[in-house]
Amino acid sequence: MTLSLRTAVLVASLLLGCSVAQADADPLPVSPFRARFEVYGSGIPIGEAVMTLAATGPGTYQMRSEVRPNALATLLVSGQIDEQVRGEIRAEVIRPTHYERRMETSKKKQTVQLQFDWAANRLEARDNEAHASLPLTPGVLDPLSLNLRVMADLRRGHLADQYSLADETEIKSYQINNEGEETLDTSLGKLRAVRISQSKPGKTRITRFWFAPDLQYLPVRIAQHKDGKELLRMEIRALDR
Template sequence: MRRLAQLTPFLIATLLLATAARSEAIVPKPFTAVYEVSYRGMRAGLLTLKLSRDGATGRYTYETTADPSMLARFFISSAALEKTIMEIGPDGVRPLEWSFEDGKSSTEKDGHLKFDWDRNVATGVVEGKQIELPLEPGLQDRLSITVDVVTSLLRGEEPGTIPLIDNNKIKRYDYAKKETSSMDTKLGKVDTVLYESTRQNSDRQSRFWMVPKMEYLAVRAEQVRKGKVETVMVLQSFEQR
């Protein structure tokens, strides 16, 4: 390995710039996005995604709320809330606390996890089961993984494989860039890049049409099972703060 003194001034400057860029976290701006959701061709209602930042702590909150259609109310409540609290630093997204409440009187489907990065353990209760799992670098929850993907892309990095806590297991999702295309949306015609998410030994697949010029906002998302599209989300409105 070359010694630092042997490096040319140009290379030294490049290293210094890279170090400076690494020390400053590149983060997505807070936003609110509303999607129309359909399941197997039937309208299921609206889903609102909101990313906010606490100015006092610097922590980020990402949450989803639903406005289900009449038929979908049999399956999901308008009071349902899923939320994650995160830190976003030079090394990416680190979840601190995740929770899900299905909005019903029973708590059997609810969940809550705390990520203790000092002790490297995640603990909590999900669907009535006690959870205690070891943490590992890059580990995400069901919501923070979305912010982690966007943050990686904003930094010019590919998401690659991301470990995720889902219920009482750690699963690994592979994100791969597929193709670029133009798409007509509620916001007008936009240039998108398609990313696909897959998991080994799973028959499910997720697709995201993201807009690089809008901080990789997804204007369309699909969940596919056994080669058939089941759930579709289409962007209806977007506000960035």
């Protein structure tokens, strides 16, 4: 099951050494959580995603996303996607330190690793055997930390128009648009949600997120479209904090 979930999921583990001072650390911008989502492909239930965010120390976080196919999908195609990131927060700035994504399907195996060296301003990126050493500038995020950053910016009321994302062996720019509010019927009841779209300039693939203000802007629905057709959708089913 080859699902592009770099835009879909938030979740978390980094414990910094004793040199980190308590006074310099920032709390997480949202409360730690464990959220379970139903995953749909072309409108058909195909699996489950579990996302978690955890505080692992003063000013440090771990995010994790796990996607598993259901029994029906397994009959058609076997596969799974695991993502995780460790990072730190200083002066309200979210800085990932290590990101990894492992994807395994019947057609493809992929391991992506991103090592953020903020002291040297370098990013070491690996996609299977491919490797790139890239200049690292302030604000660059990994696919999971991007979601955490958008949640934090929505809570502050200062959503940026564009974010820089490191994935595979490139750094790309994504446009962010606030498309207004709507009310969703969910397994958690009716929820007011802010709809945000994410896209790359010149591309027809668009990912939309519905962030719920009453849940600290947790995404409760995520949908990916290409040329106006829905490819993937995730709907929240359960939430623990």
